Amino acid sequence: MLKLASWNVNSLKIRLDQVIQWLDSTGTDILALQETKLLDEHFPVTAFVEKGYYVVFSGQKTYNGVAIISRYPFSDVLTAIPDFEDPQRRILAVTVAGIRLINLYVPNGSELTSEKYQYKLNWLQRVTSFIQQQMTIYPNVAVVGDFNIAPEDRDVHDPAEWIGSVLVSPAEREAFTQLLQLGLHDSFRNFIQNEQAFSWWDYRAGAFRRNRGLRIDHILLNEALNTLCKQSIIDKEPRKAERPSDHAPVWVELDFKVS
């Protein structure tokens, strides 16, 4: 069994101890991180290596930043979408344990009238083409991360309240559907889940306590991996900690023999 996870940590500097402890306590094999907010020269390599993990990262100062922590080594690392100029560090693609793993920190989009929203839609279009190309090359593909899209109304605590907002707009949901149409599966929906299951809660107004959240962190699997998926879980426990990330980690268990 292979445990593959994704977590937007909202600053790895602040959350390092929580991440290490979560890795230890869950026995996670591969963890994709988003919003590390660290320059590469500041990445805490030693903290992971001394625990027996390999690390790969693509960061920048203050914003964005992605990384992958793994018990297995990496090859064929990409830190940008080919032929797409983008100063923001939001993608990390690696081959690890026989899986092509694509870790995404999709732009938030700010608001529908914002230039950032156009950037988000354009970025999603570019990344979708890239993933389509990757799926022709690699037999086992997992696309994970903070998608900043709640795919359906059941992924939103109060759909009426969110109409007209980013994370739920029709164009964003269409972009998510386009990803699924490449042959990817939203692993969470392989299984019967509790209602009101979310992966992100605003820090403000007691949103977590009141479970006013959205499900915007996803693990998408191609057909070959999806048939091996035995569980897909949102772990709310770390969100209850002191000084938590605003996101919960999500993970899947794959009945997958590492070759």
Added chain:
DNA sequence: ATGGTGGTCTTACCA
């Protein structure tokens, strides 16, 4: 209740 919190080489911006 249109507020509120948290992160960052902060006092503005992002989420």
